[in-house]
Amino acid sequence: MPGNKGRTGFLAVFAREISHIRQHARYPLAMFVFPLLSFILIWGLFSEPYPHELPVAVVDLDHSKLSRSLIRAVDASPVIRIAFRAGDPVEARNLMLEGVIYAWLHIPQSMERDILEGKGGEVICFTNTQMLLPGSIVSSSLQAVVTTISAGLNISSRMQSGAMQKKAMSLLDPVRIDRHVLFNPQLNYMYFLSAALCPTFLQIFVLMVTVMALGSEFKNRTAEQWLKTAGGSAWWAITGKLAIYFLCFSLMGLIMLAVIFLGFDVPLRGSGAVLMAGTLFLILAYMAYGLILVYLFPSLRMALSASSFLSGTAFAFVGITFPLEGMPVLGKAWSSLLPLTHYLHLFQEQTLRQAPISVSVPDLLIMLGFVGGGYCLIPLFKSHMIDSRYWGKA
Amino acid sequence: MIKNLFYNIFTELNAIFRDPGVLIIMVGAVVFYSFVYPLPYSSEVLKQVPLSIIDHDNSSLSRQLARMTDASEFLRVVSRDPDMEQARRKIESGKCSGILLIPDGFEKDVLQGRKTHVSAYVDATYFLVYRQAMTGLVMTVRTLSAGIEVSRFKTQGWSHEKALIDRSPLNLVSRSLFNPHMGYATYIVPAVLLLLLQQTMLIGIGMLSGTRREQLQEKKAVIPLQGGPLVRILGRTIACMALYLIHIYFFYGVVYQIWDFPLRARVLDMFVFLLPFLLSVVLMGQFLANFFKSRESSIIMIVWSSMVAVLISGFSWPVETMPHWIRAISMLLPSTWGISGGLRMAQMGASFNHVMNEWLCMWGLSFFYLVLAWICTRFMAKIPEKKSKQRQNQQADQHQNQL
Numbered sequence: 001m002p003g004n005k006g007r008t009g010f011l012a013v014f015a016r017e018i019s020h021i022r023q024h025a026r027y028p029l030a031m032f033v034f035p036l037l038s039f040i041l042i043w044g045l046f047s048e049p050y051p052h053e054l055p056v057a058v059v060d061l062d063h064s065k066l067s068r069s070l071i072r073a074v075d076a077s078p079v080i081r082i083a084f085r086a087g088d089p090v091e092a093r094n095l096m097l098e099g100v101i102y103a104w105l106h107i108p109q110s111m112e113r114d115i116l117e118g119k120g121g122e123v124i125c126f127t128n129t130q131m132l133l134p135g136s137i138v139s140s141s142l143q144a145v146v147t148t149i150s151a152g153l154n155i156s157s158r159m160q161s162g163a164m165q166k167k168a169m170s171l172l173d174p175v176r177i178d179r180h181v182l183f184n185p186q187l188n189y190m191y192f193l194s195a196a197l198c199p200t201f202l203q204i205f206v207l208m209v210t211v212m213a214l215g216s217e218f219k220n221r222t223a224e225q226w227l228k229t230a231g232g233s234a235w236w237a238i239t240g241k242l243a244i245y246f247l248c249f250s251l252m253g254l255i256m257l258a259v260i261f262l263g264f265d266v267p268l269r270g271s272g273a274v275l276m277a278g279t280l281f282l283i284l285a286y287m288a289y290g291l292i293l294v295y296l297f298p299s300l301r302m303a304l305s306a307s308s309f310l311s312g313t314a315f316a317f318v319g320i321t322f323p324l325e326g327m328p329v330l331g332k333a334w335s336s337l338l339p340l341t342h343y344l345h346l347f348q349e350q351t352l353r354q355a356p357i358s359v360s361v362p363d364l365l366i367m368l369g370f371v372g373g374g375y376c377l378i379p380l381f382k383s384h385m386i387d388s389r390y391w392g393k394a
Numbered sequence: 395m396i397k398n399l400f401y402n403i404f405t406e407l408n409a410i411f412r413d414p415g416v417l418i419i420m421v422g423a424v425v426f427y428s429f430v431y432p433l434p435y436s437s438e439v440l441k442q443v444p445l446s447i448i449d450h451d452n453s454s455l456s457r458q459l460a461r462m463t464d465a466s467e468f469l470r471v472v473s474r475d476p477d478m479e480q481a482r483r484k485i486e487s488g489k490c491s492g493i494l495l496i497p498d499g500f501e502k503d504v505l506q507g508r509k510t511h512v513s514a515y516v517d518a519t520y521f522l523v524y525r526q527a528m529t530g531l532v533m534t535v536r537t538l539s540a541g542i543e544v545s546r547f548k549t550q551g552w553s554h555e556k557a558l559i560d561r562s563p564l565n566l567v568s569r570s571l572f573n574p575h576m577g578y579a580t581y582i583v584p585a586v587l588l589l590l591l592q593q594t595m596l597i598g599i600g601m602l603s604g605t606r607r608e609q610l611q612e613k614k615a616v617i618p619l620q621g622g623p624l625v626r627i628l629g630r631t632i633a634c635m636a637l638y639l640i641h642i643y644f645f646y647g648v649v650y651q652i653w654d655f656p657l658r659a660r661v662l663d664m665f666v667f668l669l670p671f672l673l674s675v676v677l678m679g680q681f682l683a684n685f686f687k688s689r690e691s692s693i694i695m696i697v698w699s700s701m702v703a704v705l706i707s708g709f710s711w712p713v714e715t716m717p718h719w720i721r722a723i724s725m726l727l728p729s730t731w732g733i734s735g736g737l738r739m740a741q742m743g744a745s746f747n748h749v750m751n752e753w754l755c756m757w758g759l760s761f762f763y764l765v766l767a768w769i770c771t772r773f774m775a776k777i778p779e780k781k782s783k784q785r786q787n788q789q790a791d792q793h794q795n796q797l
Binding site: 120121123133136146153174182205300302312330 | 415418419423426427430431433434435436437439440441443444485486487491504507509510511512513514515516517518519520521522523524528531532535536538539542543546547550552556557558559560561562563564565566567568569570571572573574576578580581582601687689690691693694695697698700701702705706709710711712714715716717719720734735737738741742743744745748749751
């Protein structure tokens with residue numbers, strides 16, 4: 001950089017970094033284009049927050065008035081669409097194996113007659129639980145439809161019994177259970193899932209870009225020159241270099257929160273300020289991780305492989321899809337090392353759970369602890385910067 | 395032509411096995427991830443959700459209910475609290491996920507033949523926790539209730555069965571097929587394994603091409619590939635596919651055994667089905683590799699796209715609910731077809747006829763990416779050399795200016 005010759009310190013490194021970014025298209029791509037595309041994708045994917053019109057087949061062996069009205073009622077449910085009428089279970093099973101239906105409703109022969117004769121009837125729902133989500137949604141909607149139909153049936157035996165019948169009914173269900181749903185009364189998981197995916201995408205980019213920026217100094221054998229630009233101070237070299245990324249990712253973080261709360265309508269019942277602080281800490285924590293990884297793996301591609309493992313599998317370990325309580329100890333331990341776990345914990349407390357700020361302080365402190373870990377590493381990191389043995393490793 | 399092809403296959407295999415960076419992705423990562431990824435889900439279903447009980451009745455019946463709750467496979471009673479206030483605080487601090495409240499006069503109501511009720515409060519922040527805890531509580535209370543019901547009908551001398559039919563003449567029976575215990579690992583890992591093949595292959599090919607390009611720029615000795623673009627593409631394709639066919643055997647022969655996933659297809663059938671999957675991935679990789687300048691550029695893009703591919707492939711979120719533009723993008727990814735058909739064969743025991751549609755789509759994608767890769771290799775191959783010359787000139791100019 002001819003213009004900056006002679007100047008050293010934070011600003012010189014900052015200017016040097018900006019010219020580095022301008023030479024490589026991958027930085028703006030990973031800092032702006034991909035994160036924004038991710039948010040758009042999540043928004044598009046969950047623009048229908050609840051699945052509807054899931055294809056289902058019907059095997060009607062009864063061919064009665066009741067079976068026809070049951071089929072009509074099932075088809076009228078917004079969640080289910082009867083896409084096929086199969087002649088027998090074999091045909092229905094083939095449809096499921098072809099992947100065109102999630103479930104089939106089996107109506108056995110003489111269902112109507114059995115009910116009219118007071119013997120009671122049953123229909124069977126065969127669900128493909130390999131497709132966990134649509135399978136369970138279809139099965140619970142079918143349950144609701146059948147319950148409604150059953151309640152509306154006026155069967156002869158019920159009419160004739162009179163007073164004794166009433167007494168018998170009062171003996172049923174001696175103990176009932178009242179269900180109370182805490183924190184998420186609408187049982188809406190889609191907006192929460194989509195909100196959790198956004199920071200997951202963000203941490204991928206923060207970590208990978210940090211590792212790319214720091215590691216390429218070693219790969220290109222420019223680490224010593226970088227330190228010289230900073231006037232020999234590793235602190236200024238690192239802060240000067242990462243400042244621009246921190247600014248850009250903070251901006252992305254703000255856009256992310258705007259997308260989540262304005263775009264996805266996630267309720268913000270807690271403190272917005274704590275969430276914003278948490279978002280900044282999340283970014284800093286992943287930058288600290290980047291520093292640690294570049295220190296541990298002098299070869300850039302090893303550092304990138306390690307960071308792709310750390311960030312790419314994070315979503316499996318944070319306990320959103322499968323809760324932490326169910327994980328083995330090793331899984332729990334790994335999960336607690338991920339800043340994302342603590343961020344999403346804080347995120348839930350401040351959105352769904354309406355927790356007081358004091359509850360979220362430990363999460364903030366843990367994320368700050370990761371940043372502190374990175375800070376403590378700086379003197380050791382400096383020893384790598386001036387040691388030519390760590391340079392030039394692809 | 396045949397001679398060139400064999401020469402290229404050998405050269406590419408040599409490049410893969412001599413490059414520790416590529417090996418670590420195309421062999422190391424595949425093995426490593428297939429053991430680490432199932433780890434969080436290894437218990438398959440969530441059991442023993444921690445629960446707090448508030449017993450205002452303190453009778454023998456309420457204690458029986460508490461014991462039954464603790465015995466449920468879904469639940470575990472971790473604390474007994476005197477009031478809601480304290481129990482709620484336990485939920486807020488994450489010590490338990492639900493509360494069972496037994497009201498005062500519970501046993502008395504039951505003995506006097508009245509209807510009574512207990513209350514369940516369950517944290518619904520996490521879907522699985524809520525579902526398991528609520529299912530466990532409802533099942534426990536129903537069991538208790540049914541026992542009381544049966545004895546009441548017995549004393550009255552009436553038919554219990556008849557009363558049940560009168561209340562609900564038509565019932566739905568649910569049968570789970572293919573993943574009867576709704577195991578989470580069985581649901582997610584087989585799909586992720588196929589995605590792993592695709593993503594590591596894309597990174598590996600990106601690295602191979604990036605290395606070749608960097609070495610050309612730095613004017614290092616590179617073993618040149620021979621023949622026209624088609625022979626070059628085919629050479630790399632066959633080399634990579636040979637390596638990945640071993641991975642397929644590793645997945646279905648070793649990983650499935652270790653994690654105890656049901657395999658309802660023959661391994662040979664899986665080979666045949668996944669052949670066009672691997673082919674389309676290799677060709678897609680060679681097409682994309684033209685856009686990555688250095689060895690590492692591909693990694694960010696591909697780690698990002700692996701999250702995207704999981705979300706849009708249709709196994710986590712139903713395709714019927716996706717907007718058309720997302721569905722269109724997903725159709726261009728081999729993983730969408732590979733996961734959809736591969737899961738049905740391996741997990742559900744579908745025969746080849748059932749997955750013919752996916753199989754043909756993957757052959758179609760292979761042809762599509764072959765054409766794109768051929769065009770790019772033919773017309774873009776010379777660009778990096780030109781650019782590197784330009785850059786050398788620029789550097790020379792700058793050098794002069796500085797002087």
